Amino acid sequence: MDAASHVLATTKTPTTPEAPALAALDGAQSVLATSGVGWEQVSTFIHGTTLATNALIERRGARVATITTAGFRDILEIAYERRYSQYAINIEKPDLIVPRKHALTIGGRMNAQGGEIAPLDEASAVALAEALRGEDIEALAICLMHAYANPAHEQRLRALLATELPDLPLRHAPEAVDLGHRQFAAELVFSGGTGARPTLDGLSATAFPSGVWGSQVETTEAAAPVLIHARELRADSGGVGQYRGGLGQHIEISSAIDEDILLFLSVEHVDNPAKGRHGGLDGAKGRIRIGMDGPDLPSKGEFRIPTGKVLIFETRGGGGFGPPERRSREAVMRDVGSGMVSNAVAETVYGGTS
Structure with missing residues (x-):
């Protein structure tokens, strides 16, 4: 696009999963050639890729595990307690990207204001590393409660695991926010399991027949x-x-x-x-x-x-x-x-x- 937001050229190139930058460079060179523009004239570069989406849909991504706060092992499966089709009785939920046996937990707890309720159970980090190594885990997501308010536990756990598993990609993504001291009445909704169907198991922790969201x-x-x-x-x-x-x-x-x-x-x-x-x-x-x-x-x-x-x-x-x-x-x-x-x-x- 030029300064007047006129589209000069567009293109789409096949994804190169092993080296995503190659497809991006091929696409960039194509549109530059079509529009007659040089690299030095480009001020902003935006690249969209289906690489992550394809990996999720085709289940061809890394062998992933999660570590969450003790007591919240099933956070991915429970999710919002909703069905993706409200009136379909025989739906099946997609397989979890992280199977339950790879959903691990660790002691320690932050509150919503970022205060430490219980210290991180650092002693269990070695056992967690052994469990990850035994399952040939290729990537790990650390998702501890209220890390957005205080990432200290996530950062410490990441450091401990990096010592034990130096080659394992580790990710944690806290976002800092400043919360005022506010109190509200809360109406909480928690769903049970649905009944089994003539050819399918019931759905766990899922609202039926309504599509109500469960409390997070x-x-x-x-x-x-x-x-x-x-x-x-x-x-x-x-x-x-x-x-x-x-x-x-x-x-x-x-x-x-x-x-x-x-x-x-x-x-x-x-x-x-x-x-x-x-x-x-x-x-x-x-x-x-x-x-x-x-x-x-x-x-x-x-x-x-x-x-x-x-x-x-x-x-x-x-x-x-x-x-x-x-x-x-x-x-x-x-x-x-x-x-x-x-x-x-x-x-x-x-x-x-x-």
Whole structure:
């Protein structure tokens, strides 16, 4: 384009994945020749490439792992708890770019203002490096809670891992923001798993039939004085069957300041589970309690969470479809390998993985 924004020449060249700059240079030389302009006359250069998009679609990128804050292993799979097609019953979510077995965690926690709640568990960095080395990981993304407010934990973990794995590409991307001291009432939405379908497993932690978005951890903590200690898939919560019900979530919440939280509950599937169909078993009921050993709370009502106490909120799992003995060995092994089904359930209900 010239100074008057007139397009002088455009071109498109094939991507060169092994050396992306080659395609960019070929394209630049082509448009310069077409427009009769020399390099010295160019003030701005903009290059667009489909390299990253192609790698995602074709699954030809590096073998990637993630390290997130302990308690948030399933952040990629839970995502926004939405389905990409609201009214399609038999959708299947795309395979995760990072499979669950490559989603690792580390202790340590920042709050939404960048204050350290718990120190980074530096002692576990060596074990993490061994786990990454054992899986032949080629690239690593470090995604710790509230790193945008304080990147110290991410930077320290990156340095520790770089010592153990000097050739492994490491990425962390905190963005600094200045948050004022603001407090808001928060209406939180957390979904359970959907029921299994006649030919497909249920979807884990996904709203149905609405397309409502689930509450996001960092956004919630930045807007309200709460601390979410964990939000992961709830193993064994999906009803067993030839097709397994989707998993619910295990969520832990407490006050982030020296004040109690007034909680208003209005949830479903606590008193009654999601039913299995055609020989499939029921999904796990939801559970709500204050502290792991606290009594179960009813699904409706007003409750107070004292300072220092943790609300344990577990959403229900979807019901199973079809007799469990008809589930394929490959599917059972996949569930056990990803931690969605325990070895105990695999042995007692599915007859093991061998």
